[in-house]
Amino acid sequence: MGNLPDKQIGVLALQGDFYEHIAILEKLDNKASLIKKPEELESLDGLIIPGGESTTICKLIRNYGFEEKIKLAVTRGMGLWGTCAGMITIAKKLKDDYPKPIGIMDITVERNFYGRQIDSFEEKVVIKGLDDKKFNAIFIRAPIIREVGKNVEVLSTLNNEIIAARQDKIFVTSFHPELTEDSRVHKYFLSMC
Amino acid sequence: MTSTKLINSNQSWKDKTKPNVGDWKVKGGLAQMLKGGVIMDVVTPDEAKIAEDAGAVSVMALERVPSDIRRDGGVARMSDPDLVSGIINSVSIPVMAKARIGHFVEAQVLESLGVDYCDESEVLTPADNDFHINKWDFKMPFVCGARNLGEALRRIGEGAAMIRTKGEAGTGDVVHAVTHARQILSDIRKLQNMPEEELMSAARDFQAPYELVLEVHKNGKLPVVNFSAGGIATPSDAALMMQIGVEGVFVGSGIFKSSNPSKMAEAIVKATTHYNDPDMLAEISAGLGDAMPGIEANKINEKDQLQTRGW
Numbered sequence: 001m002g003n004l005p006d007k008q009i010g011v012l013a014l015q016g017d018f019y020e021h022i023a024i025l026e027k028l029d030n031k032a033s034l035i036k037k038p039e040e041l042e043s044l045d046g047l048i049i050p051g052g053e054s055t056t057i058c059k060l061i062r063n064y065g066f067e068e069k070i071k072l073a074v075t076r077g078m079g080l081w082g083t084c085a086g087m088i089t090i091a092k093k094l095k096d097d098y099p100k101p102i103g104i105m106d107i108t109v110e111r112n113f114y115g116r117q118i119d120s121f122e123e124k125v126v127i128k129g130l131d132d133k134k135f136n137a138i139f140i141r142a143p144i145i146r147e148v149g150k151n152v153e154v155l156s157t158l159n160n161e162i163i164a165a166r167q168d169k170i171f172v173t174s175f176h177p178e179l180t181e182d183s184r185v186h187k188y189f190l191s192m193c
Numbered sequence: 194m195t196s197t198k199l200i201n202s203n204q205s206w207k208d209k210t211k212p213n214v215g216d217w218k219v220k221g222g223l224a225q226m227l228k229g230g231v232i233m234d235v236v237t238p239d240e241a242k243i244a245e246d247a248g249a250v251s252v253m254a255l256e257r258v259p260s261d262i263r264r265d266g267g268v269a270r271m272s273d274p275d276l277v278s279g280i281i282n283s284v285s286i287p288v289m290a291k292a293r294i295g296h297f298v299e300a301q302v303l304e305s306l307g308v309d310y311c312d313e314s315e316v317l318t319p320a321d322n323d324f325h326i327n328k329w330d331f332k333m334p335f336v337c338g339a340r341n342l343g344e345a346l347r348r349i350g351e352g353a354a355m356i357r358t359k360g361e362a363g364t365g366d367v368v369h370a371v372t373h374a375r376q377i378l379s380d381i382r383k384l385q386n387m388p389e390e391e392l393m394s395a396a397r398d399f400q401a402p403y404e405l406v407l408e409v410h411k412n413g414k415l416p417v418v419n420f421s422a423g424g425i426a427t428p429s430d431a432a433l434m435m436q437i438g439v440e441g442v443f444v445g446s447g448i449f450k451s452s453n454p455s456k457m458a459e460a461i462v463k464a465t466t467h468y469n470d471p472d473m474l475a476e477i478s479a480g481l482g483d484a485m486p487g488i489e490a491n492k493i494n495e496k497d498q499l500q501t502r503g504w
Contacts, residue, residue, distance in 0.1 A: 015230045018228075052226050060248060060466060063463070116287075
């Protein structure tokens, strides 16, 4: 790629498909590291919370003291991107009683909105901030955003449900760009970090 | 035709996916989300809740855990739909359930209940001596057991979207899970290093579909997520399997046959995350009470082994 300066990107590696994110970032010639301990957040320009099981990720984030450290890093200007479970993890509120999210982004999220695994699907969607070409989005027991705060910009909808949004340098997607061959969303995240 | 042309052929084994039946990326995608996680056997909604609270990425809904199936003998079948539904309704994480090898009607029932992943499992009594389920027929994805690469690729050829080692279920003895994981990974390394002209004979020897042999040769890994199962009973067992090179673990009897299930469950979850960190593992493994009582798997007669079921 070459037209973006190298950013220090970390992928939270407590559970989930973190290697898939690393692989796409490496395809973009941007180095990325696995983050397993809170102190590894300190020098990052951007952190990705990957897809996985949100109840597990939320639990491990709290167990290992990530919650405050991620909030601090965002305050100092680190970019943050949550895909699917990652989006649930950083939401301010959930429509569900479980798990308890860490509450960084001013959105209300509903888990498993489309149903169970047999209702999972792929769909081509338009994402604001990318070029006009549609993005093949993969939804796996996916959540959607029910409500957004006033500082949140909606970047993509599917049948009127919000599936991607941004608040300053915090970015979320209901779907999994890391499971595709298309690196445009990762490029977009690098450009905001 | 040159061998390069064979490798670049556009025809893909994934094309077997039927239109409107769960797409391959979506089926395999859920397994991707489970990576680095622990899938726990549970027999009641309360146990499912304990597993979810401990950080399990998914639960396997069963009437009896494998060690009880082993003890009781008789024919082990799919669980009662009421039990499966009760567990589905009690947790927010994905729920798996087992169908007998070849019993596609049990699988149809599980799909109709909304089960997220079907385990076509040797832990239950096989329903077909020759044929496994044609998993391409289902929207619900399948996980299947394997002892070597050929077996894994045969199941993937039938449509399995996730593989696990068979190990020897219900023993609490990790030795066969280790053997099977090492065998699969060593088979993969062999294929990866083979020159192209040897791959067709390798497909013959492994009794595996040629197109999948090509894919493993090119990528150096299985085309689906690869977990370990069958005998994992402690945090160190889970970390051992992760260090050997699997992507996550199933724990069957190991959680709820231990003296403190909730503590054991949480510890195995943590060990699967920090599998490479001995200091963390020492801390995680301390003061857990008794692990499940075990049976030495090497002393079980071949006819009593569960792993020899299926082919």
